[in-house]
Amino acid sequence: MIYNTFSIPATADRYLVISQKQELLDIIEQGTLQNSPFFILGGGSNIVFTDHYHGTILHLENKGINLLSENPETGDILIQAAAGENWDTFVQYCIANHWHGAENLTAIPGTVGASPVQNVGAYGVEAKDIIHSVQAIDTTTGQERTFLNDECQFGYRSSIFKKKYGNQYVVWSVTFRLQSTYKPDIRYKALSEALTTAGIDNPTPRQLSDTIATLRWSKLPRPEETGSAGSFFKNPIVTTDHYNQLKSCYPDIVAYPVPDGFKLAAGWLIEHAGWKGRSLGRCGVYHKQALVLVNLGGCTGNEVVALADAITADVQKLFGVTLEKEAIII
Ligand SMILES: Cc1cc2nc3c(=O)[nH]c(=O)nc-3n(C[C@H](O)[C@H](O)[C@H](O)COP(=O)(O)OP(=O)(O)OC[C@H]3O[C@@H](n4cnc5c(N)ncnc54)[C@H](O)[C@@H]3O)c2cc1C
Structure with a gap:
């Protein structure tokens, strides 16, 4: 099995799949991560392996998307998604449940866990615009820490997890603030043009997501076809x-x-x-x-x-x- 979208075969000293928090805490407790290098792997969609990895690969596979709260006055909806969830599965789940704000991020490859690390973005929206907080585990102590949005130091495809902490923190889950009221963001020029060409004035969330997916794959290679x-x-x-x-x-x-x-x-x-x-x-x-x-x-x-x-x-x-x-x- 090749776990990277470039489709480059690679090997590592150790490859550990983590689906339960206790598995990660046990690995930290045993000192495995202190004694040799390790790399946190999501969907492998932004990495290039050049050699055998002399260390441990931690592959996040935890699952779950849960509604935490809904505020009828502000329309704010807090949703928590596990790091190992596929990003687009999460986006489509939100659309199906009428939780709005993630539509423009349709079909970005990778996982929920990488979204705050990379501050993924597309068509005028970035993960930082919808992230409420990030629940992470410190690999040096095993302690859990919640980073609120303004503590994440989000920048262009970057964050505190990438810059200041390197891979010290494993993102375990991410809480998103979405909205019950749908306000499509179609300011991005190529997107508004594509909607106009399709004759869509007021896109539904489904139409917005579908238009973005079509636009995306008209310009980018699909990972399942081209690495x-x-x-x-x-x-x-x-x-x-x-x-x-x-x-x-x-x-x-x-x-x-x-x-x-x-x-x-x-x-x-x-x-x-x-x-x-x-x-x-x-x-x-x-x-x-x-x-x-x-x-x-x-x-x-x-x-x-x-x-x-x-x-x-x-x-x-x-x-x-x-x-x-x-x-x-x-
Ligand atoms: C065809 C294609 C189109 C793309 N389009 C876009 C786009 O429009 N916008 C965009 O922003 N990106 C895009 N990307 C890049 C990629 O989708 C994102 O960077 C994505 O967030 C990577 O997710 P991943 O789970 O695959 O992370 P990986 O590639 O596995 O890892 C990326 C980084 O995140 C870290 N990481 C992953 N999971 C965790 C975790 N749980 N805790 C801590 N650190 C973690 C890794 O250690 C690594 O540093 C595209 C990629 C492809 C192949």
Whole structure:
């Protein structure tokens, strides 16, 4: 069985499936995690294995989605989902139960547990917009700790769990604040255009979710068909001066203003560095979206890294912009 969406075979010294909290607490108590490296694995949809993993893989498989409370005055609904739940199963469950707010995050691969770690986002919404709190277990002590939303230090595909704590905390469950009143968020340009094209003015939650799924898979490779880790690079942020210089040379450059400058579309930079559709070894740049690196068949993690490095060097040389990997290399 291959537990990563890049479909790269990998092995580890130990592979432990955790479905009960006590199993995790026993592993911590035995000192297994103190004596050698370990990696917390969800759905493996944002990682690239380059070698045998000399340590323990903790694969979260705990399940459960529970309604905690419903406030008829504010319309707030608190739902707790276990880390091992598939993310899209959770989103679809919410839609079926008329709990609103997660629709735009339809069909993101991976698990509920990774959603706060990565602060997943799509079509104008990020996990941070709907997370109330995160229940986590400290792997150094076995103690449970709840992080409220504003303690999670959410950023662009990042959080306190990724930055400050590395993998010190296992996210055990996540509590989401959803709404009983449905207010579709269709501000994202490509989404509003897709709805208009489909002749839908006021999408129902089902229509919104379906439109997003169709849009997503028209641009990204489906993991069951083509191996990838989704967007391989982050969209880089540059100063306003740097952006203005680039804009004068490349008037059609795609960028969005952000508080500390401009966020550039990494896909545009990679495409204009000539990499769209090209390959190195058995790893390629997806022909529909240059931000995605794909397994062309039998590709190794080192081939992925070699292609990523070649792209990064060309983008640096041409635009003076340093690309940062979104995918995690192990
Ligand atoms: C085709 C495709 C499309 C994608 N589209 C998007 C998108 O639109 N938006 C987006 O944001 N991402 C996207 N991604 C990336 C990916 O779906 C997300 O990063 C997702 O959150 C990863 O979840 P996972 O369970 O697979 O995590 P993994 O890949 O298994 O792990 C990712 C990181 O999270 C940590 N982690 C996982 N579970 C836990 C836990 N329970 N406790 C603590 N740490 C944990 C891991 O240690 C690792 O650091 C896409 C990926 C693919 C393959």
